[in-house]
Structure formats: C-alpha cells, structure tokens
Amino acid sequence: MTDSMDSRRPRAKAADKRQRLMAAAARVLHEQGVERTTIADIAQAADVPAGNVYYYFKTKGELVEAALSEHTRHLEALTGRLDQLADPRERLKGLVDAWVGQRDTAARYGCPTGTLAVELDKRAEGGLDLSVGQVIRRLLDWVEQQFREMGVDDPGGLSLTFVGAYQGMSLLSSALRDPEIMTREGARLVHWLDTLT
Amino acid sequence: MTDSMDSRRPRAKAADKRQRLMAAAARVLHEQGVERTTIADIAQAADVPAGNVYYYFKTKGELVEAALSEHTRHLEALTGRLDQLADPRERLKGLVDAWVGQRDTAARYGCPTGTLAVELDKRAEGGLDLSVGQVIRRLLDWVEQQFREMGVDDPGGLSLTFVGAYQGMSLLSSALRDPEIMTREGARLVHWLDTLT
DNA sequence: GTCTATAAACCGATAGAC
C-alpha cells in the first residue's frame, strides 16, 4: 500500500460506489416505497453526489432492479445457510426464525420483496415486468423442495400456504404496527410444521 | 320530468359528483396505486373536470381517505349480508366465497385494502395515519366474533391467521398473476374451517 | 357551484465542465 496507490486506484471506487448505491437503493426503496423515493434520496443514503448516480444506473428503473437483485442475494444467502442443516423440517423452521427475527422491520415496512411486488404490480400496464414474481417464485420453489424432501403430500400447495402465511402476517404486522404478530404467527407456523407427517 | 327540471336541479349534482369521485378514487387508486395516480386520472374516471375536484376534496390525501371509506362501506355491506346467515361458520365460508369471487381482480391488483395499507405505511413518516389499520382491524374483529360464536379456543389468534391467509394469497396471486391461487387457497381455508370443532 | 388557466414545486434525466 503506497501513497501513490491511493490516488491510482479509482478502479476500485467505481465498483464500491455501485455497490453502495445498490445497498442504499434496497434499503431506502423498502422504507419509503418506489414512487416516493427520489434518485436524490438514494444518492444521499449512499453518500454519492446526486447527479453522479446516472453514471452507474441509466434510469430509476435500473435502480429498482438493482434493489431487487440485492433482495435476491440476501435470500440466496439465507437459503444457502439453511441448506447446510440436515433435516428439511429444520430448514423451514430456520426460515421462520429468520422471518421472526426481522419482526421489527416487518412491523414498520413489511416484507421487502412482498411490498416491492405490490408496488411493481401497479407499475406494469401492458408489458408487465414480473421480475419480482421470479424472486417470489424462487422462494416458493425452495420451500417446495423442503416439503418434497419431507415426503408430504402436495408440496407445491403447502409451499403456497407457507409463503402466503408469511406475506399475510408481514402485511398485518405492518398495517397494525405490531411486531408481536410476527412472533405469534411464526410460532403457529412452526407448530404447523410439526403436525405434518 | 320537465325540461326546466334538468336545468334547475344542480343541488343533486353536488352530492352526485362527490359520490362519483369517491367511487372513481376507490377504483383507480386500487388499480394504479396511490403515488402513480394523479388527480386528473380520478377526475377523468369520474367524468368530472380536472380542476373541479378541489371543490369537493381539498387535497389528494382527502381523496385517498375517501377511497378508504368506500372500501370500508363495501366491507360493511358484505359482513352485513353475511350476518343474516344463522351459522357463524357459514358466515366465514361466505366471506371466503366473496374473496374467491374477486379472484381475477385480486390476481391483477391485489386486495384493495391490503395494497392500500402497503402504500400508506410508506407514506406516514413521523405522525402515522393508521386509518387503514382501523379498516383491517374492523375486519379482524368481525372474523374474531364469528370464531367466538363458534366456541373455539383463541378466536383472536384464529382471526389473525384467517385474515392473514387472505392477504397472503392475494399478494401471491397478484405477484404471480395467477387467479387460481385464490381458488386453491380459498378451498383450503374452507376445509380448515370445517376441521375446527 | 362549475370550470379554466396557471402558479409553484418537484423530479427524472441530460449536457457538459473538470
């Protein structure tokens, strides 16, 4: 590490700023919603000059997609860790634990992916995007795989019920501003998993 | 009905236009979302000149509240009809039927109240509104009352699970653009009601 | 009461200096 390197490595800066912008977009868009968030909001949260954002992302839509890919990345990391558990039932319980662990955030801003889906659904007119649907689809598929390994009937249907319960409890928790809904419904989901043969 | 009456009854027009604006607001805000809907959009849907809207509603926020009260009115009308059924279990099944009957709308735009709650949650900063929470609370209370009349344990918890399931299946149905999710999960809810003692 | 014209503010995106 020489002094000259500090001035000669603006290459690393670009990727760094881009990453900061992606993380800021994921957080701010979740908290404020897509339509109420300005480019300036995201730039400020990322500590990047406002006009400079357009060097990294040509449109606001690209920033939204970047935020979505951040959420995907977090989901993959979580399921990746859970995959190391031997029992598929324990993997699903671990997923519930992770959801309940985020209860304060859920009670204030809802599920990041779910609330983003609600907003993007109303953006698409004719040519719908559906990229957010793919993220949810990926979660549904992973959950379904766990049910399949458990050997239960209709793993696809159970996956819909399971993920739907999470989306529903997140929405109610935020609408009523009550994180304990997450705790209560999470415990119910865990108990439900134990009743499945 | 004389010709003179047509020109001499502007009194009825005011309430009429106001009602048209409320209905249009409820529909358009549901379809397009709060932030993407302009006053002009609502005025056009209500067949009222754009600038005239402000005579009836001072701000856009008042139009949002008006839309919310429309949803409340529809909900009260529905539960009012269901209250005429003798069996509380049948009332809840009737509620599920009504939800499934709206599956095409749900698959495209989600639950009117639920999606509105998601958007309004992100509007409130410090002084939160929570008026949408009261509408959901009213539904939760009605459902809880049915469970209580059924004599089951923990009617409040069951109500959260029941309404949460509806919100979750509406969100998944719209995110995946699949109305059959409403049919499938609705049938599951009905079966679940039958398993309760 | 009804409607038009427009003010005032805001935001996404761009041009261009450095």
Added chain:
DNA sequence: GTCTATCGGTTTATAGAC
C-alpha cells in the same frame, strides 16, 4: 470517472372568470 447546473415534463394546488 466525477460532479454541477439545469432543462423539460409533470403534478398539486390555487386564483379567479363565469
């Protein structure tokens, strides 16, 4: 690559004619 200044379009809300 980085940043500033600003354009152009849109939207809320109001002023005021009818």
